[in-house]
Amino acid sequence: MLENYFPVLMFILVGLGFGLVPVILGRLVAPNRPGSEKLSPYECGFEAFEDARMKFDVRYYLIAILFILFDLEIAFLFPWATVFQEFIAAGQVAWFVFGSVMVFIAVLVIGYVVEWKNGALDWE
Amino acid sequence: MNFVVPDFYPAAAEILVAVMALVIMLASTFARRVASDLAYGLTQLTLVFAALVSVLVSPNLLAAVAAVISELPLFGVRLAEVLMSLAEGYAANEVVATFSGMFIGDMLGGLLKVFSLLAVAIALLYGRGYLADRKIDRPEYYLLSLLMSLGMMVMISANHMLSLYMGLEMMSLSLYGMVAFDRESPRATEAAMKYFVLGALASGLLLYGMSMIYGATGSLELSGIAQSIYHQAANKTVLVFGLVFIVAGVAFKLGVVPFHMWVPDVYQGAPTAVTLMISSAPKLAAFAMAMRLLVYGLFELADQWQTMLMFLSVLSIVLGNLAAIAQSNIKRMLAYSGISHMGFVLLGLLAGVVDGDRNFALNAYSSAMFYAVSYVIMSLASFGMVILLSRAGFEAETIDDFKGLNKRNSWFAALMMIVMFSMAGIPFFIGFFAKLSVLQAVVAAGYVWLAVVAVLMSVIGAFYYLRVVKVMYFEEPVDSTPIRAQGEVRFLLSANGLAIAVLGLLPQGLMSLCAYALLASL
Numbered sequence: 318m319l320e321n322y323f324p325v326l327m328f329i330l331v332g333l334g335f336g337l338v339p340v341i342l343g344r345l346v347a348p349n350r351p352g353s354e355k356l357s358p359y360e361c362g363f364e365a366f367e368d369a370r371m372k373f374d375v376r377y378y379l380i381a382i383l384f385i386l387f388d389l390e391i392a393f394l395f396p397w398a399t400v401f402q403e404f405i406a407a408g409q410v411a412w413f414v415f416g417s418v419m420v421f422i423a424v425l426v427i428g429y430v431v432e433w434k435n436g437a438l439d440w441e
Numbered sequence: 442m443n444f445v446v447p448d449f450y451p452a453a454a455e456i457l458v459a460v461m462a463l464v465i466m467l468a469s470t471f472a473r474r475v476a477s478d479l480a481y482g483l484t485q486l487t488l489v490f491a492a493l494v495s496v497l498v499s500p501n502l503l504a505a506v507a508a509v510i511s512e513l514p515l516f517g518v519r520l521a522e523v524l525m526s527l528a529e530g531y532a533a534n535e536v537v538a539t540f541s542g543m544f545i546g547d548m549l550g551g552l553l554k555v556f557s558l559l560a561v562a563i564a565l566l567y568g569r570g571y572l573a574d575r576k577i578d579r580p581e582y583y584l585l586s587l588l589m590s591l592g593m594m595v596m597i598s599a600n601h602m603l604s605l606y607m608g609l610e611m612m613s614l615s616l617y618g619m620v621a622f623d624r625e626s627p628r629a630t631e632a633a634m635k636y637f638v639l640g641a642l643a644s645g646l647l648l649y650g651m652s653m654i655y656g657a658t659g660s661l662e663l664s665g666i667a668q669s670i671y672h673q674a675a676n677k678t679v680l681v682f683g684l685v686f687i688v689a690g691v692a693f694k695l696g697v698v699p700f701h702m703w704v705p706d707v708y709q710g711a712p713t714a715v716t717l718m719i720s721s722a723p724k725l726a727a728f729a730m731a732m733r734l735l736v737y738g739l740f741e742l743a744d745q746w747q748t749m750l751m752f753l754s755v756l757s758i759v760l761g762n763l764a765a766i767a768q769s770n771i772k773r774m775l776a777y778s779g780i781s782h783m784g785f786v787l788l789g790l791l792a793g794v795v796d797g798d799r800n801f802a803l804n805a806y807s808s809a810m811f812y813a814v815s816y817v818i819m820s821l822a823s824f825g826m827v828i829l830l831s832r833a834g835f836e837a838e839t840i841d842d843f844k845g846l847n848k849r850n851s852w853f854a855a856l857m858m859i860v861m862f863s864m865a866g867i868p869f870f871i872g873f874f875a876k877l878s879v880l881q882a883v884v885a886a887g888y889v890w891l892a893v894v895a896v897l898m899s900v901i902g903a904f905y906y907l908r909v910v911k912v913m914y915f916e917e918p919v920d921s922t923p924i925r926a927q928g929e930v931r932f933l934l935s936a937n938g939l940a941i942a943v944l945g946l947l948p949q950g951l952m953s954l955c956a957y958a959l960l961a962s963l
Contacts, residue, residue: 434471
């Protein structure tokens with residue numbers, strides 16, 4: 318019973334190692350010359366400490382929404398890819414299953430083209 | 442692996458609309474200079490074709506339409522034959538479920554789709570000039586209205602909680618965008634924000650109710666839910682708990698008291714063209730949602746939900762009619778009148794089952810459907826008139842803007858009078874027969890006190906409708922600018938107003954169509 322969980326234990330160990338080893342290696346091997354800029358907290362694109370009610374560019378939203386869209390596309394494609402092999406093995410409906418996912422991607426591509434053409438991807 | 446390729450035929454109209462939405466999106470991106478005209482034209486074409494396709498894929502509806510057409514003079518019989526031959530070779534059942542039971546094709550769905558697609562088309566036509574005057578007739582508006590129609594169609598044909606919810610969200614999200622379409626207007630933005638927040642809350646309630654029903658019955662498919670409850674396999678307490686949330690969600694979408702607070706604010710704040718859109722076709726979709734959820738899914742719980750609907754409908758009729766009297770803004774007044782009309786639709790829905798006797802069901806539900814359809818026709822005409830009186834830089838929003846309309850343009854004053862009489866339920870206009878059939882159903886079910894309350898409140902409600910008529914005919918015009926509108930708007934608005942009068946004289950056709958649709962689908 319317990320040995321069934323061995324892969325889980327391995328997974329936890331490998332995961333921990335994956336996270337910790339680079340950090341420890343970095344401490345040991347990398348040159349260490351701290352400066353005030355390097356030690357200050359960092360947040361992409363913003364000042365880290367200021368009034369939260371400031372105006373910021375609507376493009377941040379746009380990029381975030383685009384990211385979610387295509388992230389979700391991948392989230393749908395992975396489970397599809399895992400069952401697709403079984404459909405190929407079964408034979409009869411493989412083309413339909415392939416076609417339906419192609420339609421899904423085509424819809425997203427059309428949206429992508431429209432966005433690109435309308436300049437949603439240009440920063441300036 | 443027991444995967445079956447779904448039958449796409451019953452969903453042909455939905456597929457057409459979805460594909461055309463993508464085509465319009467691409468076309469308006471690459472043809473910038475004519476984008477607005479192109480998007481408008483293609484949207485109208487799509488809506489009309491989708492309505493035609495909805496008829497073709499529903500065999501019962503096709504037969505009913507062909508029977509009407511063959512009565513027409515000249516080429517009537519030939520035309521009916523051509524129509525029938527178009528759908529030949531496809532032996533469809535009365536009711537088909539496809540996409541693993543997610544989607545249902547029946548005559549009720551077909552008829553409601555045809556009506557709502559045509560309502561969207563008419564609303565777009567009325568609103569075009571209004572939007573152009575305010576420089577907001579961008580292609581995205583037409584795209585959003587097409588996506589809204591797609592959401593409604595999915596919702597109308599849903600046989601599964603998930604497809605119903607997906608359709609509902611698709612419709613609502615498009616509507617939020619359309620309300621906020623005039624970005625310069627702070628009022629429209631405020632209305633959109635209110636609509637969005639309350640709409641999200643209602644969706645949450647609905648989803649919570651759905652999850653409870655799923656927990657109790659183990660099924661998301663409406664027929665599966667009905668079976669599970671029929672075999673008493675579900676926990677009754679959880680079911681009723683879930684039912685309360687579902688009724689609340691449906692009530693919000695219909696806009697009935699006490700879930701009505703968004704209606705007046707959104708109607709007033711939104712550009713009138715969008716108000717016209719919200720007040721017409723989505724009401725049919727909300728009616729379809731109520732039918733699918735309550736009648737198709739939870740019919741066994743009719744005793745419980747009928748009591749809830751009774752509470753909602755009495756409150757709506759009382760509050761809608763009383764609050765409308767106090768309004769000086771005509772959009773708000775029509776919003777409250779819409780609340781009371783939706784109360785009447787619920788009256789029809791609650792008269793279906795009496796002491797476990799289901800013989801009243803068909804009659805009651807068809808009266809509710811007839812009411813919903815006739816409300817949409819009246820609503821289109823009334824907001825169409827408000828749009829007609831507006832022009833660039835001027836919103837005909839108050840009742841005073843209708844002062845002396847008879848002196849300015851007696852034809853449109855007469856049309857507005859027809860609409861107001863019909864909404865008040867004065868014989869012989871369509872609104873009268875709508876109220877009559879609902880009240881007949883209520884009395885037949887034995888709720889005489891409900892009918893008395895409804896009639897009393899209608900009489901009180903007649904006051905504010907007649908006030909508009911009085912203002913039009915017996916007061917001097919403040920503003921003597923001639924009324925200008927494109928030919929097609931004048932023509933269609935006249936046809937719309939006359940339809941209210943003609944259908945009032947001959948309501949039998951539409952009534953029996955509604956009854957037949959339910960008979961073939963239930």
